[in-house]
Amino acid sequence: MGSFELAASGAAAAAIDASLSTLVEDKVASRLMAKDATLWGPDAEPEASIRLGWIDLFDESRALIPQIAQLREELAAEGVSRFVLCGMGGSSLAPEVITRTAGVDLVVLDSTDPDQVSAALAERLAETAIVVSSKSGSTVETDSQRRAFEKAFTDAGIDAKSRIIIVTDPGSPLDGSAREAGYRQVFNANPQVGGRYSALTAFGLVPSGLAGADIEALVADAEEISEFLGEDGPDNAGLRLGAVLGGTKPLRDKIVFADGGSGLPGFADWAEQLIAESTGKLGTGLLPVVASLDSPEVATVADDVVPVVLAGSDAEVSTDGQTRAVVSGSLGSQMFVWEFATAVAGRLLGINPFDQPDVEAAKKAARGLLDAQPAPAPANFVDGAIEVRGDAELLGNATTVGDALQALLGTLEPTGYLSVQAYLDRHAQAPLEELRSPLAALTGRPVTFGWGPRFLHSTGQFHKGGPASGVYLQITGAAGSDLEIPGLPFTFGELISAQAAGDAQVLEAHGRPVVRLHLTDRAAGLSQLSGVIDFLAGAGRESQQNG
CATH class of the missing domain: 3.40.50.10490 (Glucose-6-phosphate isomerase like protein; domain 1)
Incomplete structure (x- = not known):
């Protein structure tokens, strides 16, 4: 209920x-539930008029449920019991919370980190089907993941077409190419629902339902509460x-x-x-x-x-x-x-909640770096297992990671925030998230933590388009081994490096302070960084007590 x-x-x-x-x-309530696109002003009206499909999608969503159930049964009969979702942003975050809440297994692959992609490819491939979710149909991360799985299936003697399910908008590049390729099934989502509002559309329901979540109850709950929101x-x-x-x-x-x-x-x-x-x-x-x-x-x-x-x-x-x-x-x-x-x-x-004008900037910068393939910018200095990069004026006379962090945090405004961005394997390097709270204690300011590149599809918009009050700590790391992307002239390692460098480039162009830490050895570098933050936090507590 x-x-x-x-x-x-x-x-x-x-x-x-x-x-x-x-x-x-x-x-406002009744107008919103009636899809009144004038609620956010004349500038927003053209976009809002084509982005309010989430208001009354319940019949459309319910119609998907038997299709998803039938596909799940067919795949189970063929020995498929593991589902991997290749998606970014709303396409991955909604299914992740739906399946985790339901207690069913879904592998969410929302990264281009070579180690994380390799781990997803290595497990129970014979029992695996993938769901490739992309509203635009041109998302580079999901396209790269699909290519890697398609090759892995084929190399293992599995009919790749029978193991690939697509969720995309009708008429997208992926919609056409997937049907032409003969993939197992193509689900079209309502094109008048933006990605971040798509939890109850095919983007949320297909991977969750295939994994075994009770999506019928999910839709019913949402519909029931919606009846009160128009009052x-x-x-x-x-x-x-x-x-x-x-x-x-x-x-x-x-x-x-x-x-x-x-x-x-x-x-x-x-x-x-x-x-x-x-x-x-x-x-x-x-x-x-x-x-x-x-x-x-x-x-x-x-x-x-x-x-x-x-x-x-x-x-x-x-x-x-x-x-x-x-x-x-x-x-x-x-x-x-x-x-x-x-x-x-x-x-x-006083803003349009349905557009994302600054999301494309980091994508363009990453594409430019992939096309040009420049040599990595030299480090300002190396401290142990960590290479440090940043604006020379910002870093000043810093010679250690601790110096660099203090220089970055010294630019933090009284109403600012620190954004920690880790372009690493979010499963293998999960303990890195534990550094968020000590940094918040050290700075006395809110600290966000995002795994790259997935945060580029969420908080990345705020970083460029929101208040200019953030400072940014980017963490990258050398992968255990790189991984080719079939049919593309760059590897997963080169892709994630370009995404990190491209985002830093855009942030710096917006005048935002950025310090980049590259771990030449992930385990050693994370241990070193954790020790530095613990030391700085401890020094900060001691200073407060003595003060």
């Missing part, structure tokens, strides 16, 4: 009080959440997520992409920060932060009068309410 509850206190409650009456008077009244949960996100005055533009027993593993990562890419533009926006209940950002709430606790339906989370929002509910309900609330927040912020 669909359910959603919201409790707010402090500035979050004040935002509801300040914004709700206007949202109700302007009939122009003060109890509308979507309006209230939208006000919390976009209605604080002055704007608290850091939304810090902490899971308090929600039972929805990975939900904050999905919401991060939805919010950051929808709002981060025109020099404004909301920066989601995926943290935990014991994170520094939640323990001490800064004036530009709204903590959001993702709670269980029976949880009692004390707000103690601090600024905080506590939300709970079933997965389908949560997904639809957050999509609705993000659209409402876009209206309050």
Whole structure:
């Protein structure tokens, strides 16, 4: 059954009080549910008019369910029990939270890291089918992954066409080429739904359903809650959440997520992409920060932060009068309410929540580097297993990793944030995420952590289009071995290197401070970096105590 509850206190409650009456008077809820494209102003109207298909997709989504179930049964009869999703952004984040919440296995391959791709190729290939998801049909990551799997299947004597399922928009380049190639099945998604709003379309449902999740219940939950969101009244949960996100005055533009027993593993990562890419533009926006209940950002709430606790339906989370929002509910309900609330927040912020004007910049820079194949820029210096690169003026007289970090953090503004970006294997190097909290304690500011290149399809938009208050720590590393991409003139290693370098190039062109750390040995480099951050954090605590 669909359910959603919201409790707010402090500035979050004040935002509801300040914004709700206007949202109700302007009939924002009923207009949104009626697909009124004028809600975000005349500049946004052309885009909004072709991006509101998520509002009433339920019949269309339900019609997919028997097709997915039949394909799952056919594949099971052929011995297929492992599914790999090749997708980026909304195409991967929604299925990941759906399947993790359902407790079923889905391998989400949202990386171009050679080690991570090789690991996905090496496991139980004879029992594997892949789902290639790309709205545009031209996503370089998913195309490269498809090529690698197609070759691996063929080399293993498996009919590759029978193991490849496609999800894409009708008429996309992939739609045509996949049908011509004779792949197992092509599912078309509604082209009037943007990628980050696509959780309940074929992009979310096909891989999740094939993996064994109860997608029928998911859609039913979302539809049930949607029936209440069209009401122009003060109890509308979507309006209230939208006000919390976009209605604080002055704007608290850091939304810090902490899971308090929600039972929805990975939900904050999905919401991060939805919010950051929808709002981060025109020099404004909301920066989601995926943290935990014991994170520094939640323990001490800064004036530009709204903590959001993702709670269980029976949880009692004390707000103690601090600024905080506590939300709970079933997965389908949560997904639809957050999509609705993000659209409402876009209206309050005065931006178009359906475009992503700055996402393409890093892609273009990466393509330019792949075409030119320049030699890697020389390191400013090497410290142990870490090569350090950055603007010479920024690094100054730095000769150690610790010096470089202090130089970068020295540029952090009182209302700024640190973005840590790791272009590594997010499974093998998962402990790297544990450095986020010590860095938040060290800086006293919100710290985001993103795995590259997948964050380029989410927070990457905010980094370029949002407030110019971020500083960026990029971490790359030498792979165990490189991996060819069949039919393309570059390898996975060259691709991820170009994506990292291209993004740094664009950030620097926007005047953002960037320090790049390249681990010449991943294990040694990560150990070294962890030690440096622990030392700096410890020195910071000692300084505070003595001060």
